Amino acid sequence: MKNYSDLLTEIRLIKDQIKLTEKELEYWYGVDRDGEGIPLGGLGSHKFGANTSVIQGQKKIQSLKKLNERLKELEYAKVRQDILLEQFEGLEYKIAYHRIVDNMTLKEIAEELGYSHQHIRRLWSKRCYKDATDTVVNV
Numbered sequence: 783m784k785n786y787s788d789l790l791t792e793i794r795l796i797k798d799q800i801k802l803t804e805k806e807l808e809y810w811y812g813v814d815r816d817g818e819g820i821p822l823g824g825l826g827s828h829k830f831g832a833n834t835s836v837i838q839g840q841k842k843i844q845s846l847k848k849l850n851e852r853l854k855e856l857e858y859a860k861v862r863q864d865i866l867l868e869q870f871e872g873l874e875y876k877i878a879y880h881r882i883v884d885n886m887t888l889k890e891i892a893e894e895l896g897y898s899h900q901h902i903r904r905l906w907s908k909r910c911y912k913d914a915t916d917t918v919v920n921v
Contacts, residue, residue, distance in 0.1 A: 786860075790860070793853065793857065797853065800850065800853065803846050807843065809825055822835055826838060877891055
């Protein structure tokens with residue numbers, strides 16, 4: 783589940799990087815991703831010249847291509863893991879799935895699964911404690 787949570791975090795980070803890179807591309811080229819704007823009318827082009835703007839724009843396009851490829855890989859991995867996670871059985875796995883994947887509160891999980899909030903909280907605490915004690919420290 784921890785790896786799945788990391789996967790979701792990386793997907794969010796890549797999406798943020800894509801947005802930032804698109805803004806940088808607009809800065810250098812003067813055109814947004816929808817084609818709106820004046821070519822080479824961006825602030826970077828005015829400040830540093832057309833040659834620099836084109837070079838930087840090309841770098842940003844390469845970065846966008848790599849980021850989009852990585853995002854596609856991560857989203858594919860997420861779909862595969864979603865399918866596997868849905869096959870888990872048992873209450874503790876359902877709690878972990880809803881908590882980590884669906885980002886639900888323990889109270890929401892209790893309502894969803896038809897258990898008391900205290901029971902769900904106790905099972906979740908036991909799971910978290912077990913995870914913490916299973917960690918091996920090499921000295």
